[in-house]
Amino acid sequence: MRSDFFRKPTGSRTPRPGSAQGPRPGGGKPSGPRQDRSQGGTSWEKSADWYDRILGERGSELYQAVVIPQALDLLQPQRGEFILDLGCGQGVFSRAMADKGAKVTGVDAAPTLIAKARTYQSRTPIRYYDRDAAELGGLGEFDAASAILCLQNMEHLDKVIAATAAVLKPGGRMLWVLNHPAFRIPRQTSWGHEEERKIQYRRVDAYSSTLGIPITMHPGKADSESTVSFHRSLETLTATGFAAGLSMVGLKEWYSHKESQPGPRARAENRARKEFPLFLAMLWRK
Numbered sequence: 001m002r003s004d005f006f007r008k009p010t011g012s013r014t015p016r017p018g019s020a021q022g023p024r025p026g027g028g029k030p031s032g033p034r035q036d037r038s039q040g041g042t043s044w045e046k047s048a049d050w051y052d053r054i055l056g057e058r059g060s061e062l063y064q065a066v067v068i069p070q071a072l073d074l075l076q077p078q079r080g081e082f083i084l085d086l087g088c089g090q091g092v093f094s095r096a097m098a099d100k101g102a103k104v105t106g107v108d109a110a111p112t113l114i115a116k117a118r119t120y121q122s123r124t125p126i127r128y129y130d131r132d133a134a135e136l137g138g139l140g141e142f143d144a145a146s147a148i149l150c151l152q153n154m155e156h157l158d159k160v161i162a163a164t165a166a167v168l169k170p171g172g173r174m175l176w177v178l179n180h181p182a183f184r185i186p187r188q189t190s191w192g193h194e195e196e197r198k199i200q201y202r203r204v205d206a207y208s209s210t211l212g213i214p215i216t217m218h219p220g221k222a223d224s225e226s227t228v229s230f231h232r233s234l235e236t237l238t239a240t241g242f243a244a245g246l247s248m249v250g251l252k253e254w255y256s257h258k259e260s261q262p263g264p265r266a267r268a269e270n271r272a273r274k275e276f277p278l279f280l281a282m283l284w285r286k
Helices: 043-055 061-075 094-096 111-117 158-165 234-243 267-273
Strands: 082-086 104-109 127-130 142-148 168-179 190-196 198-205 210-218 226-232 246-256 278-283
Touching: 061 094, 061 142, 061 168, 061 246, 082 158, 094 104, 094 142, 104 111, 104 210, 111 127, 111 158, 158 168, 158 226, 168 234, 168 246, 198 267, 234 246, 234 278
Parallel strands: 082 104, 082 142, 104 127, 142 168
Antiparallel strands: 168 278, 190 198, 210 226, 246 278
C-alpha cells in the first residue's frame, strides 16, 4: 500500500483538514506520465525501515478508521477465497483479509517491506513475494485482488492491471483504492480559507494531465530519498481497467473521520472534510 497518510508522504506539507497534498502544474494530455528519473524512480526500498516505523503492524489511524473497514466491506473477502494483494508493503491489508479466512498472497517490489511483512503474525498463513506487480506468473489463479493505495506509485499501470486480470478467475473481482484523483494531487491541490464567507475550499491547479510528480520521502531532511507519484484522471484510470477486460461494478468515495478542535475555523474545516473525499474506491469484475 502506498499513501501520504499511511505509508509514505505524497507531498512536503500536511493540509489542515486532514486530507490532501498538492501536485505540479502541467498542461495538455501527454501520452505517458512526465517524470524526473533523477528523483530516484518509484522504489520504496530505501525508506522501508522508516516507512515500517510509521505504518507498523496495524497501519495509521486513518488506515484503521477509514481504509481497512470500508475496503473489506466493498471487496467482501470470503473464507477460503484466494486473494492477491498488490503493493502489499508490510502486509497490513493482507492480514486484514487473512483474518477473514481468505488465503492471501501479497506482492511488493520492496524486499525489505516483504521481509517485515513475514515477521507479523496472522490468523491464516499468508504467502509473500518480492516481485513487480506486473510479473505475476506462477502465483496461481485468484478469486479476487486488492490494490490499496499503491496504484499511484506504479508507472506502468496498464501492465499491472492486465497482469492482474490475467490471473483472476472468470467472475473474479479487483478493488482499487487511491488517493482521490480529483482532489488529492501532489503539488496541484491545496486548502484555502476565505475569511469573508467563512469557508474552507479546495484549490485544484491541474487535473487532466497525466503527471509523474517527484515526492520527497523525508521532508526537511537535506539528503532525503525521493520517489515518484503518478497522477491520472478518472478517464485515464477507468480506461486502463476497461482495456484489461474488466467491468466496473462499484464506486465509493471515502471521507475523513476526523473533527477539528474548537476554534475560529473548526466549523469550516469540518464542513470541508465532508465535501472533499480523501479516497476513491473502485470495484471491478472480470
